[in-house]
Amino acid sequence: MTATLHLTAAPTAAEEAAARGALRDANAAAGFPHDTVPLAVLLRDESGAVIGGLVGVTGWSWLYTQNLAVPPALRGAGWGTRLLDAAEAEARSRGCIGARLDTYTFQARGFYEKQGYRVVGAIPDCPPGQTRFTMIKRLDAGGETG
Numbered sequence: 242m243t244a245t246l247h248l249t250a251a252p253t254a255a256e257e258a259a260a261r262g263a264l265r266d267a268n269a270a271a272g273f274p275h276d277t278v279p280l281a282v283l284l285r286d287e288s289g290a291v292i293g294g295l296v297g298v299t300g301w302s303w304l305y306t307q308n309l310a311v312p313p314a315l316r317g318a319g320w321g322t323r324l325l326d327a328a329e330a331e332a333r334s335r336g337c338i339g340a341r342l343d344t345y346t347f348q349a350r351g352f353y354e355k356q357g358y359r360v361v362g363a364i365p366d367c368p369p370g371q372t373r374f375t376m377i378k379r380l381d382a383g384g385e386t387g
Contacts, residue, residue, distance in 0.1 A: 273301065280297050293312050295324040295327075304329065325356055338379065357378045
């Protein structure tokens with residue numbers, strides 16, 4: 242077999258799927274099939290427009306929160322906590338034992354810590370001058386956080 246490299250800033254959906262396929266096949270062969278299921282908890286205004294929310298996936302018995310956003314006018318009113326609580330409840334109903342997310346020094350690390358998340362990893366200078374934190378929270382009863 243021969244191969245060539247092709248760098249692109251705009252891969253097609255089919256190209257992305259094909260590139261990911263080999264890893265997914267290897268994971269499945271090792272007993273870890275790709276089983277992610279989307280999860281979204283949407284925050285809507287009075288007209289029904291989405292103005293924020295939580296977007297993530299569940300897979301391999303974990304919730305991964307990819308995005309959580311509350312509009313500035315609604316911050317401090319408990320919406321972030323409600324979004325996380327709803328997502329974590331759904332994750333538990335899907336059999337998840339934990340939740341993970343990433344945040345940055347310029348975002349909401351303190352908020353997540355108040356919700357029971359703890360830092361398990363940090364990448365300095367990502368972006369430059371800031372730190373990216375990976376945080377987890379156990380969702381199962383009696384589970385350890387590390």
